[in-house]
Amino acid sequence: MTDTTANTNVMAHDSDHGHGHDPHLAHHFETKHQQNTSAKLGMWAFLSTEILMFGGLFCGYAIYRANHTDIFMYAHKMLDMKLGAINTVILLTSSMTMAWAVRAAQLGQQQLLKLLLAITLLGGFGFLGVKYVEYTSKFHSGLFPGARNAYFDVEQANKSLGLTGEYAITPTMKHWHIKNIENHYFGKYGVHWEVPKAYQIPELGYHPPHHGEHDNHAVKPAEHHTAADAGEVRESLTVEAPKPGELEHSTIGVPGNGPAGVNPQILKAPAHDMPEDHAGHHLLTYDQLPELEKPRVHHFFQIYYLMTGLHVIHVLIGMSLIAWIFVRACKGQFSKAYNVPVDIVGLYWHLVDLIWIFLFPLLYLIH
Amino acid sequence: MTSIPTPHANDLPESQHNSGDNYLNHSRGFASWAFTVDHKRIGIMYGISICTFLLLGGIFALILRTMLALPIANIENHANYDPAYLKHWMDVYNHMFTLHGAVMVFLFIIPGIPAVLGNFVLPLMLGAKDVAFPKLNLASFHIFVIGSLILAWVLLKGVLVAMFPGLAQYIGYGGLETGWTFYTPYSMDSNSAVVEATFGAFVLGFSSILTGVNFIASMHMLRPKGMSWFRMPLFLWALYGTAIIQLLATPVLAITLLLLIAERAFRVGIFDPNLGGDPILYQHFFWFYSHPAVYIMVLPAMGVISELVTAHSRKHIFGYSFIAYSSIAIALLGFFVWGHHMFTSGQSPMANAVFSLLTFSVSIPSAIKVFNWLSTMYRGEIHLRTPMLYVLSFILLFAIGGLTGLFLGALATDIHLHDTYFIVAHFHYVMMGSTLIAFLGGMYHWWPKMTGKMYSEKVGAIACAMVFVGFNLTFFIQFIAGSQGMPRRYASYIDDYQIYHHISTGGAFVLGSGLFLVLFNWIHSLLKGAPAPANPWGANTLEWQCSSPPPHDNFTDTPAAGDPYDMTEWQYDESIKGYVKAND
Ligand SMILES: [Cu+2]
Numbered sequence: 001m002t003d004t005t006a007n008t009n010v011m012a013h014d015s016d017h018g019h020g021h022d023p024h025l026a027h028h029f030e031t032k033h034q035q036n037t038s039a040k041l042g043m044w045a046f047l048s049t050e051i052l053m054f055g056g057l058f059c060g061y062a063i064y065r066a067n068h069t070d071i072f073m074y075a076h077k078m079l080d081m082k083l084g085a086i087n088t089v090i091l092l093t094s095s096m097t098m099a100w101a102v103r104a105a106q107l108g109q110q111q112l113l114k115l116l117l118a119i120t121l122l123g124g125f126g127f128l129g130v131k132y133v134e135y136t137s138k139f140h141s142g143l144f145p146g147a148r149n150a151y152f153d154v155e156q157a158n159k160s161l162g163l164t165g166e167y168a169i170t171p172t173m174k175h176w177h178i179k180n181i182e183n184h185y186f187g188k189y190g191v192h193w194e195v196p197k198a199y200q201i202p203e204l205g206y207h208p209p210h211h212g213e214h215d216n217h218a219v220k221p222a223e224h225h226t227a228a229d230a231g232e233v234r235e236s237l238t239v240e241a242p243k244p245g246e247l248e249h250s251t252i253g254v255p256g257n258g259p260a261g262v263n264p265q266i267l268k269a270p271a272h273d274m275p276e277d278h279a280g281h282h283l284l285t286y287d288q289l290p291e292l293e294k295p296r297v298h299h300f301f302q303i304y305y306l307m308t309g310l311h312v313i314h315v316l317i318g319m320s321l322i323a324w325i326f327v328r329a330c331k332g333q334f335s336k337a338y339n340v341p342v343d344i345v346g347l348y349w350h351l352v353d354l355i356w357i358f359l360f361p362l363l364y365l366i367h
Numbered sequence: 368m369t370s371i372p373t374p375h376a377n378d379l380p381e382s383q384h385n386s387g388d389n390y391l392n393h394s395r396g397f398a399s400w401a402f403t404v405d406h407k408r409i410g411i412m413y414g415i416s417i418c419t420f421l422l423l424g425g426i427f428a429l430i431l432r433t434m435l436a437l438p439i440a441n442i443e444n445h446a447n448y449d450p451a452y453l454k455h456w457m458d459v460y461n462h463m464f465t466l467h468g469a470v471m472v473f474l475f476i477i478p479g480i481p482a483v484l485g486n487f488v489l490p491l492m493l494g495a496k497d498v499a500f501p502k503l504n505l506a507s508f509h510i511f512v513i514g515s516l517i518l519a520w521v522l523l524k525g526v527l528v529a530m531f532p533g534l535a536q537y538i539g540y541g542g543l544e545t546g547w548t549f550y551t552p553y554s555m556d557s558n559s560a561v562v563e564a565t566f567g568a569f570v571l572g573f574s575s576i577l578t579g580v581n582f583i584a585s586m587h588m589l590r591p592k593g594m595s596w597f598r599m600p601l602f603l604w605a606l607y608g609t610a611i612i613q614l615l616a617t618p619v620l621a622i623t624l625l626l627l628i629a630e631r632a633f634r635v636g637i638f639d640p641n642l643g644g645d646p647i648l649y650q651h652f653f654w655f656y657s658h659p660a661v662y663i664m665v666l667p668a669m670g671v672i673s674e675l676v677t678a679h680s681r682k683h684i685f686g687y688s689f690i691a692y693s694s695i696a697i698a699l700l701g702f703f704v705w706g707h708h709m710f711t712s713g714q715s716p717m718a719n720a721v722f723s724l725l726t727f728s729v730s731i732p733s734a735i736k737v738f739n740w741l742s743t744m745y746r747g748e749i750h751l752r753t754p755m756l757y758v759l760s761f762i763l764l765f766a767i768g769g770l771t772g773l774f775l776g777a778l779a780t781d782i783h784l785h786d787t788y789f790i791v792a793h794f795h796y797v798m799m800g801s802t803l804i805a806f807l808g809g810m811y812h813w814w815p816k817m818t819g820k821m822y823s824e825k826v827g828a829i830a831c832a833m834v835f836v837g838f839n840l841t842f843f844i845q846f847i848a849g850s851q852g853m854p855r856r857y858a859s860y861i862d863d864y865q866i867y868h869h870i871s872t873g874g875a876f877v878l879g880s881g882l883f884l885v886l887f888n889w890i891h892s893l894l895k896g897a898p899a900p901a902n903p904w905g906a907n908t909l910e911w912q913c914s915s916p917p918p919h920d921n922f923t924d925t926p927a928a929g930d931p932y933d934m935t936e937w938q939y940d941e942s943i944k945g946y947v948k949a950n951d
Pocket of ligand 1: 657
């Protein structure tokens with residue numbers, strides 16, 4: 001690294017660019033190799049900070065998962081594994097085209113470089129598109145980030161959102177909202193709650209069954225719901241607060257003894273009460289969660305949005321960087337001799353990919 | 368060439384004092400400074416901003432010390448005051464101590480030495496023309512300015528809303544009264560400008576990270592021929608250790624602050640116990656950054672002291688590799704001790720014991736440094752110039768700060784001492800008694816190089832004595848107050864503590880006057896100082912081998928690097944009041 005001082009004396013007297021020097025060699029470097037290695041070293045150092053930044057979130061995830069395993073077992077099934085898998089494929093492919101683009105830049109293959117950068121950028125758009133579909137479908141079910149989440153504590157939600165009087169959320173509404181959500185997401189596992197007609201409201205996450213399945217579940221179109229209607233509905237129904245599940249004993253803060261920290265009482269519950277998922281795992285429903293864990297279900301979604309949200313921000317930054325070098329590639333600024341920006345943007349894009357490779361199994365896959 | 372009057376410039380040869388084209392007069396105008404990529408100018412701009420924030424934080428300190436000395440702070444007198452007024456008064460106090468802490472920590476101590484002295488000196492010490500990424504360096508300065516403007520907005524909003532309460536419904540409440548640590552759950556309920564302030568700290572973190580990236584790459588890639596890792600000046604080793612912490616700890620602060628903002632803005636409930644969250648998790652996250660941040664503050668200070676002690680003792684540094692390795696050891700050990708901030712937060716006894724043990728282990732590399740500095744002075748040719756006076760102050764104050772840390776790291780005594788003035792005194796000895804003192808010492812030491820002017824040794828010595836005496840008056844008494852049970856962050860106290868607070872406040876004003884005298888000395892030197900020779904102290908690190916102030920490109924020829932502490936070749940030359948190489 002300290003190999004060369006040969007040029008120094010010559011360079012010192014005309015520090016400005018030009019004068020027969022390589023225009024891409026900054027005046028404080030002596031060789032191109034030194035300059036490129038510096039750039040890469042700097043990028044690697046910066047990437048370590050990115051890892052540590054996500055590290056905080058992964059750490060938060062690990063702690064919440066360890067302390068509240070039931071919640072994670074319950075809620076992660078609402079994420080769409082197929083969309084997650086599609087996005088994984090998209091990102092992996094774009095990472096490959098990025099790596100190829102770096103190679104093309106090093107070999108001076110201008111056309112190929114532009115093509116590969118364009119494909120990589122397209123991959124970024126594809127990822128964002130899938131993410132958009134995913135987020136909106138969650139929003140439609142009421143699985144928002146923050147206080148609007150369907151699982152949020154009713155009193156705190158009303159306070160945070162400033163909802164009072166007839167606009168306030170009631171425990172009954174929350175109860176049927178969650179049943180709607182479970183019907184929607186767990187229907188494929190055989191879960192079906194009879195939701196009173198009055199609560200088959202799209203705003204409460206109600207999704208009509210597919211055509212021809214349950215024609216008795218006709219839904220009122222959303223525009224027919226006025227605040228007065230909702231108030232009426234609320235008064236006319238006398239459904240009490242959700243029936244407490246059989247499992248009331250608090251396990252707060254107590255790591256379970258069962259596999260993966262699952263509340264042992266759940267494992268003891270009769271198996272025929274509980275539906276199973278495709279892999280034969282028992283499926284939890286909200287009512288089966290320990291009473292003191294119920295107010296924390298929203299944490300899974302908060303963590304999901306925080307982690308994927310920060311990742312999406314990084315995808316956007318990565319895409320801007322790729323767009324920047326794409327423009328520079330179109331201007332023909334890269335050559336065999338000068339291509340280090342392609343290289344360091346590539347490193348960044350691989351990091352974005354790498355983080356997703358961890359997010360996907362942690363949030364979507366592991367039981 | 369005409370921009371800076373240099374009346375005595377002709378007294379010194381051009382190779383010594385650069386009155387011709389130097390970095391200060393190379394180009395002119397606002398843009399030539401604000402958008403410069405010259406590390407020296409960036410260092411100077413950091414210096415001016417950081418000293419401004421020191422002044423600001425100092426004003427908050429004096430206000431809060433004054434409030435604590437007034438009769439209203441004594442509980443005995445509370446009956447004489449309207450309860451509403453009392454509450455308002457205490458509210459103001461909460462704002463003052465929080466703003467003092469936040470400004471000093473985020474805007475002065477953390478960026479202080481690396482951004483000012485590091486930026487100016489690091490490339491010079493490497494014999495390089497600039498840092499590895501000059502544009503990134505400028506970017507991190509701009510990010511620093513943006514972050515500090517956000518924090519300034521917090522202050523301004525506080526003042527505006529205090530003057531026109533009606534404004535609050537449009538712009539929200541300003542100021543900050545959560546304590547600089549932003550602990551949840553209070554930071555969720557506080558109606559001060561928590562979101563803006565945390566966002567400002569988040570932005571400042573980026574500046575810190577980018578500076579760290581730059582320094583690491585510079586030290587890896589720009590060392591000149593002959594400068595192996597173990598011939599690198601010790602200040603650079605310290606900056607390397609600091610940069611590791613900046614890289615690995617700051618992003619954790621970033622995510623913590625983002626989570627806090629998400630918590631305030633969307634109520635995600637990760638930290639808020641009302642929403643099922645875990646406030647202790649916040650403390651873990653926060654201190655995972657903020658304990659290592661203590662070493663972001665103190666490691667560069669130790670590096671400065673290592674340079675100063677050898678230069679002004681005219682003796683080769685003692686135990687070079689021990690000092691170098693201890694910097695890295697402190698940087699790494701510093702990551703595993705954060706739990707000592709939570710001994711009383713309900714952490715498991717096992718975790719407490721482990722964190723306590725690890726905390727004690729940090730004292731080993733710290734003590735190694737102190738003993739090596741003392742050994743360096745032993746039988747040296749000690750010149751009691753102003754920088755050396757600061758070195759001596761540093762060693763004493765750091766020793767007190769470090770040793771009182773042991774009381775807090777021990778589990779049993781910490782139960783008694785935590786959240787008292789004892790801890791306040793302890794961390795002021797470490798942060799201010801060490802970092803600020805080293806910053807001032809370093810500024811004096813490199814002042815001739817930065818400005819090309821000499822300062823007044825007499826005024827320097829008087830100011831140093833005032834700072835030293837004032838500092839000890841202010842804070843030593845707080846050890847006693849704390850061990851007697853005076854809790855920190857309280858706006859009032861029972862009668863027994865009044866005497867401690869009065870003494871402490873008196874000391875604060877002596878300290879403040881001393882710092883103003885330092886400022887006076889610097890301004891006086893800029894206006895009337897004698898021209899500085901290239902090497903006024905006879906140090907052998909490379910920055911003394913270019914003229915004072917350095918030319919735009921630092922070195923005409925890359926100097927040959929040898930042992931940075933072999934000063935035997937430098938002989939004092941009376942005619943230039945500086946040192947020259949004997950064989951030149
Ligand atoms: Cu600590």
